[in-house]
Amino acid sequence: MPLFSRKKEPAVQSFILSLLNQNCHALHERLEGPRFEGRVNVTMVVMVVPVEEQKPLVRRAFTAISKEFSSSGVAIVIDRPYGPDEVLLGFRWRGGISWVRAKAKHLNPMGGGFYQLGLRMTERLHTPDHPELAKLTF
Numbered sequence: 001m002p003l004f005s006r007k008k009e010p011a012v013q014s015f016i017l018s019l020l021n022q023n024c025h026a027l028h029e030r031l032e033g034p035r036f037e038g039r040v041n042v043t044m045v046v047m048v049v050p051v052e053e054q055k056p057l058v059r060r061a062f063t064a065i066s067k068e069f070s071s072s073g074v075a076i077v078i079d080r081p082y083g084p085d086e087v088l089l090g091f092r093w094r095g096g097i098s099w100v101r102a103k104a105k106h107l108n109p110m111g112g113g114f115y116q117l118g119l120r121m122t123e124r125l126h127t128p129d130h131p132e133l134a135k136l137t138f
Contacts, residue, residue, distance in 0.1 A: 040070075
């Protein structure tokens with residue numbers, strides 16, 4: 001029997017469908033109950049700047065990946081069990097970076113050393129008011 005066989009494809013397809021169904025956003029909502037607001041799955045690189053005592057800690061900035069958005073929240077995937085209470089989030093926007101202030105709502109392990117940090121976005125920042133952010137790029 002050849003190593004690669006079309007007869008094996010149905011088993012792969014069945015596995016992938018089961019895997020997707022297990023992780024399907026719509027199915028989780030049915031199990032956990034309805035949310036106040038819908039979510040949109042969007043994956044993009046996000047700059048995260050922790051904030052302590054009302055000051056952005058630019059030297060501790062790191063990048064993460066977004067998982068899903070609502071109109072006022074975002075879930076990001078990070079590689080450490082670290083959830084600052086407040087952050088500035090940088091999104092690539094129209095040839096630059098647009099910044100939003102956000103407060104942590106939850107930090108949940110995902111497995112494999114990854115964590116989902118849920119954030120409620122509270123304020124859009126004007127970059128000229130925060131010159132310390134201008135040197136950050138990604």
